[in-house]
Amino acid sequence: xxxxxxxxxxxxxxxxxxxxxxxxxxxxxxxxxxxxxxxxxxxxxxxxxxxxxxxxxxxxxxxxxxxxxxxxxxxxxxxxxxxxxxxxxxxxxxxxxxxxxxxxxxxxxxxxxxxxxxxxxxxxxxxxxxxxxxxxxxxxxxxxxxxxxxxxxxxxxxxxxxxxxxxxxxxxxxxxxxxxxxxxxxxxxxxxxxxxxxxxxxxxxxxxxxxxxxxxxxxxxxxxxxxxxxxxxxxxxxxxxxxxxxxxxxxxxxxxxxxxxxxxxxxxxxxxxxxxxxxxxxxxxxxxxxxxxxxxxxxxxxxxxxxxxxxxxxxxxxxxxxx
Amino acid sequence: xxxxxxxxxxxxxxxxxxxxxxxxxxxxxxxxxxxxxxxxxxxxxxxxxxxxxxxxxxxxxxxxxxxxxxxxxxxxxxxxxxxxxxxxxxxxxxxxxxxxxxxxxxxxxxxxxxxxxxxxxxxxxxxxx
Numbered sequence: 001x002x003x004x005x006x007x008x009x010x011x012x013x014x015x016x017x018x019x020x021x022x023x024x025x026x027x028x029x030x031x032x033x034x035x036x037x038x039x040x041x042x043x044x045x046x047x048x049x050x051x052x053x054x055x056x057x058x059x060x061x062x063x064x065x066x067x068x069x070x071x072x073x074x075x076x077x078x079x080x081x082x083x084x085x086x087x088x089x090x091x092x093x094x095x096x097x098x099x100x101x102x103x104x105x106x107x108x109x110x111x112x113x114x115x116x117x118x119x120x121x122x123x124x125x126x127x128x129x130x131x132x133x134x135x136x137x138x139x140x141x142x143x144x145x146x147x148x149x150x151x152x153x154x155x156x157x158x159x160x161x162x163x164x165x166x167x168x169x170x171x172x173x174x175x176x177x178x179x180x181x182x183x184x185x186x187x188x189x190x191x192x193x194x195x196x197x198x199x200x201x202x203x204x205x206x207x208x209x210x211x212x213x214x215x216x217x218x219x220x221x222x223x224x225x226x227x228x229x230x231x232x233x234x235x236x237x238x239x240x241x242x243x244x245x246x247x248x249x250x251x252x253x254x255x256x257x258x259x260x261x262x263x264x265x266x267x268x269x270x271x272x273x274x275x276x277x278x279x280x281x282x283x284x285x286x287x288x289x290x291x292x293x294x295x296x297x298x299x300x301x302x303x304x305x306x307x308x309x310x311x312x313x314x315x316x317x318x319x320x321x322x323x
Numbered sequence: 324x325x326x327x328x329x330x331x332x333x334x335x336x337x338x339x340x341x342x343x344x345x346x347x348x349x350x351x352x353x354x355x356x357x358x359x360x361x362x363x364x365x366x367x368x369x370x371x372x373x374x375x376x377x378x379x380x381x382x383x384x385x386x387x388x389x390x391x392x393x394x395x396x397x398x399x400x401x402x403x404x405x406x407x408x409x410x411x412x413x414x415x416x417x418x419x420x421x422x423x424x425x426x427x428x429x430x431x432x433x434x435x436x437x438x439x440x441x442x443x444x445x446x447x448x449x450x451x452x
Contacts, residue, residue: 213381215381215382215385216385218345221345221382241417241418242381242384242417242418242419243384243388243417243418243419243421243422244418246381246384246385246388247388247422256381256417257416258381258384258413258416258417259381262380262381292415292416293416295412295416296412296413296416299409299412299413300378300409300413
């Protein structure tokens with residue numbers, strides 16, 4: 001596996017930067033530039049890079065959609081949130097609409113924010129494309145078809161011209177897909193969700209979103225530690241603070257940055273990527289979450305350092321070269 | 324794990340030590356929850372003396388939350404005192420500083436919860452030099 005590319009990173013509902021918020025950032029950046037020598041383009045770039053991500057960037061954006069670049073010819077995606085729309089546009093721009101491709105899509109579950117992008121996934125409307133949708137839910141196909149029925153949507157699922165298949169995966173069984181070994185894990189979430197462990201060429205990526213950790217017993221924790229064991233990258237649901245996730249938002253089906261760090265430390269994973277951001281969180285709040293999480297890792301470290309990132313739409317994480 | 328306790332008037336001070344992680348969480352819960360019962364002498368509340376706690380994980384914090392809920396359910400208070408810098412940061416990052424009251428010292432926590440407990444604690448300790 002070569003890299004992981006994030007097309008949608010927000011939980012529950014897409015969000016957009018508002019014009020007033022954008023203006024406030026521009027004002028802050030221009031004020032900060034006063035007195036600086038910015039005649040050369042390189043100086044401008046360096047100045048922008050010196051600004052915080054909550055000023056010079058934005059976490060976005062779209063709901064869950066993550067691409068795993070395997071090094072093979074097929075595309076591999078996790079979830080069909082609204083981020084799959086720009087992914088589809090990029091794929092067509094790269095290959096052209098007339099060049100058929102195969103897309104393997106692994107679904108964590110069928111809640112709305114994880115399926116809402118499919119009606120806008122243009123490759124599904126193009127003949128000779130092949131889309132294989134994998135998941136653990138019996139009602140996977142039903143859910144994807146139903147969201148495109150009247151009165152919810154004007155274009156029925158039957159309009160798709162691509163060859164679309166559904167494959168049900170059993171938890172704990174190793175499956176071979178697109179040159180990868182794929183294992184699933186049943187997770188705690190309303191209606192269930194599934195985590196995925198992808199392995200290829202000596203590299204491992206784990207996608208574990210919409211997953212609540214009750215912290216009530218060692219068996220639950222140990223199952224996730226083994227699932228994350230030695231992963232190069234763990235994409236992890238860090239929607240709430242620990243306090244909220246086990247008190248006022250208990251049973252809401254989500255986890256925290258704290259649990260992500262602990263599980264990755266125990267599993268000796270290399271890189272934790274905070275994912276499925278709370279839609280009510282402004283960029284500054286997510287930037288603080290990232291800083292807090294890095295600090296937590298630093299003060300609790302007992303083994304090798306754990307790299308910490310916060311996912312944003314457009315983030316690319318390059319996996320280390322294969323051994 | 325090592326955990327001791329002592330009653331001062333109507334408040335019990337609980338003193339755990341070491342790392343409060345998944346390996347000791349069950350012991351911590353079994354030791355702490357009976358002390359939240361008023362029969363243990365904690366009718367006004369419980370103070371967790373964390374001056375000897377090196378680290379607390381999410382599982383340990385969950386036990387604190389369970390104890391806090393049990394105390395509040397009967398109108399008592401629960402507080403944490405004497406956090407070491409690392410543990411203090413963990414409370415802040417986990418947002419547990421909004422779940423329980425935090426005091427710099429056991430004496431301050433006792434005085435806030437029960438004046439009688441504060442007096443009893445001061446009387447039981449030698450004056451600080």
